[in-house]
Amino acid sequence: MSLLALLLVLQGTLPVAAIAISRRVVDGLVEGGPDPLLWVGAWAGVQLLGGLLGPFDRMLRGELADRFTAAVNLRLIKKSGELAGLGVLEDPAYHDDLEVLRQGARSYPLNLIVNLVFLTRDAVTLGALALLLGAYAPWMPLVLLAAALPLARSLVAQREASYRAVVGASPDARAMNYHGRVALGLEHAAEVRLWNLTDWLADRYRRRFGRVFARMQRVRREALWRSLAPLALFYLAAGLSLGWTVQAAAAGALSVGVVVLVLQGIARLQASAQGAVESLGYLFERSLFFGHLFRFLEAAPRVRPPARPRPVPERPEIAFEDVGFVYPGGRRALEGVSFRVPYGQTVALVGENGAGKTTLIKLLLRFYDPSEGRILVGGVDLRELDLAAWRREVGAVFQRFGRYAFTLGENVGLADLARLDDAEALEAALRNAGLGEVLGRLPQGLDTPLGRAFGGRELSGGEWQRLAIARALFREAEVLVLDEPTAALDARAEHRIFSDFVRLARGRTALLVTHRLASVREADRILVLKAGRLVEDGTHDELLAKSGEYAELWRLQAERYKDAGVG
Numbered sequence: 001m002s003l004l005a006l007l008l009v010l011q012g013t014l015p016v017a018a019i020a021i022s023r024r025v026v027d028g029l030v031e032g033g034p035d036p037l038l039w040v041g042a043w044a045g046v047q048l049l050g051g052l053l054g055p056f057d058r059m060l061r062g063e064l065a066d067r068f069t070a071a072v073n074l075r076l077i078k079k080s081g082e083l084a085g086l087g088v089l090e091d092p093a094y095h096d097d098l099e100v101l102r103q104g105a106r107s108y109p110l111n112l113i114v115n116l117v118f119l120t121r122d123a124v125t126l127g128a129l130a131l132l133l134g135a136y137a138p139w140m141p142l143v144l145l146a147a148a149l150p151l152a153r154s155l156v157a158q159r160e161a162s163y164r165a166v167v168g169a170s171p172d173a174r175a176m177n178y179h180g181r182v183a184l185g186l187e188h189a190a191e192v193r194l195w196n197l198t199d200w201l202a203d204r205y206r207r208r209f210g211r212v213f214a215r216m217q218r219v220r221r222e223a224l225w226r227s228l229a230p231l232a233l234f235y236l237a238a239g240l241s242l243g244w245t246v247q248a249a250a251a252g253a254l255s256v257g258v259v260v261l262v263l264q265g266i267a268r269l270q271a272s273a274q275g276a277v278e279s280l281g282y283l284f285e286r287s288l289f290f291g292h293l294f295r296f297l298e299a300a301p302r303v304r305p306p307a308r309p310r311p312v313p314e315r316p317e318i319a320f321e322d323v324g325f326v327y328p329g330g331r332r333a334l335e336g337v338s339f340r341v342p343y344g345q346t347v348a349l350v351g352e353n354g355a356g357k358t359t360l361i362k363l364l365l366r367f368y369d370p371s372e373g374r375i376l377v378g379g380v381d382l383r384e385l386d387l388a389a390w391r392r393e394v395g396a397v398f399q400r401f402g403r404y405a406f407t408l409g410e411n412v413g414l415a416d417l418a419r420l421d422d423a424e425a426l427e428a429a430l431r432n433a434g435l436g437e438v439l440g441r442l443p444q445g446l447d448t449p450l451g452r453a454f455g456g457r458e459l460s461g462g463e464w465q466r467l468a469i470a471r472a473l474f475r476e477a478e479v480l481v482l483d484e485p486t487a488a489l490d491a492r493a494e495h496r497i498f499s500d501f502v503r504l505a506r507g508r509t510a511l512l513v514t515h516r517l518a519s520v521r522e523a524d525r526i527l528v529l530k531a532g533r534l535v536e537d538g539t540h541d542e543l544l545a546k547s548g549e550y551a552e553l554w555r556l557q558a559e560r561y562k563d564a565g566v567g
């Protein structure tokens with residue numbers, strides 16, 4: 001830092017020294033003082049030194065900016081990790097903010113440093129010039145700098161308007177980028193081709209771009225008009241200063257060298273003042289960005305950690321007491337749900353699409369807090385539990401499970417990072433999830449990179465799903481949660497995995513969400529949800545005997561299997 005400061009002072013004063021020397025060269029020629037060539041040598045030396053400082057300055061600035069950018073990104077990652085719930089993440093405003101901040105993080109910290117450097121350098125030059133010019137006419141630097149003030153004001157106002165425009169255009173900009181990703185990404189490549197979506201996506205991209213562009217264009221044009229009058233004022237002051245100097249020289253009060261000095265000095269002052277004002281404008285814009293960033297980093301999470309977290313009771317019973325939930329958007333997903341699951345039970349959750357099964361799981365993991373009622377774990381309200389400790393007790397496969405472009409071993413070991421290198425345990429989890437054969441087939445075993453993102457091995461849909469199951473099993477947790485763990489598996493694999501599960505889950509609590517009722521029979525107990533309410537609760541045989549919702553679902557599936565000649 002101190003090296004950079006020294007560089008800035010040198011870079012700020014050297015051009016002024018060159019101007020002062022050029023006066024000596026001219027006066028030496030005109031008035032016949034000491035050998036003007038000596039002064040020319042001094043002038044060249046100063047210019048060379050200034051030129052040599054450039055590469056140093058660029059290197060130091062680059063290093064500083066890299067570190068700063070990484071620091072901002074790491075703060076954003078950390079903040080995202082601190083948001084224990086999903087509510088904020090599912091809020092579009094959060095993504096608008098994040099988009100602005102992430103885009104900004106790539107360039108703003110770097111620009112902040114560049115602008116600070118330029119501003120400091122220009123300020124040093126301006127100070128030195130003011131002293132130099134002030135020696136001949138004290139009023140001159142004052143008039144010139146005062147004339148630069150309206151220019152500074154208009155530039156700062158422009159920067160503010162342009163930043164507000166960027167933030168305001170964020171939803172459209174995000175939608176624009178989304179269309180770009182759909183058109184170009186691997187995830188949607190097959191459907192984009194089959195449905196012939198390229199032109200349609202491009203058109204929607206273009207329309208959103210048009211809106212974003214129009215907003216920015218308005219701001220840029222306004223900025224252009226507003227800067228004309230301040231610019232004219234500044235040049236008027238420069239013209240007056242030079243006119244006065246030429247007249248004083250004509251009257252013999254100043255030497256020709258001083259005229260050259262003032263001429264160069266004004267040109268330099270104008271460049272430095274304009275540079276300083278531009279930097280100031282940008283710095284103001286950056287400060288808005290950082291204000292935005294800090295507000296974002298300080299925003300309170302919706303799922304708040306308890307003031308005095310309570311430890312997780314061992315082998316806890318799970319109880320829902322009159323639990324209701326409305327999503328932040330206003331959609332009610334659960335209402336008056338009550339049930340108890342003693343420790344060690346295997347419970348299946350069934351119900352039609354949208355009945356609220358996944359929502360119930362999200363509440364159990366405290367990704368959201370219930371809108372009404374409470375969830376008890378071993379008799380303690382979930383909101384009072386040490387959340388990290390509770391989540392450590394749960395192994396889960398989500399409907400939207402992750403396919404990580406890491407190695408096979410890492411894909412499993414993520415669930416318990418402390419045992420990431422425990423090859424034996426990783427292999428056991430893979431075998432339990434039915435991936436023993438895949439493990440044997442992959443060339444580097446556990447160290448085989450997976451996923452296409454970095455050129456790793458690709459797995460089939462069912463294999464990825466088993467990998468998610470292996471991950472959940474690897475965490476030796478007291479509670480296993482499986483949300484549609486077998487949707488991508490064939491019937492035989494599904495049956496085997498389910499039986500294995502029930503076996504592996506013995507001695508711990510398991511909650512299974514599935515639409516395949518044939519597998520559900522193996523559960524100790526079945527909860528049936530319908531439109532957010534718990535409508536039935538019992539064993540397979542009890543619920544069949546009831547001839548209610550479950551019996552109806554069962555009959556429909558049995559018919560389908562019969563029609564298909566299965567079962």
Ligand SMILES: Nc1ncnc2c1ncn2[C@@H]1O[C@H](COP(=O)(O)OP(=O)(O)OP(=O)(O)O)[C@@H](O)[C@H]1O
Pocket residue numbers: 090327328329331332333351352353354355356357358359360
């Ligand atoms: N993040 C969300 N924001 C708003 N509403 C949501 C959200 N997630 C789900 N919902 C709504 O809540 C209701 C319950 O959804 P949930 O995912 O719990 O159903 P499900 O029983 O798991 O369905 P499926 O069998 O299709 O997976 C649905 O009507 C759904 O539209």
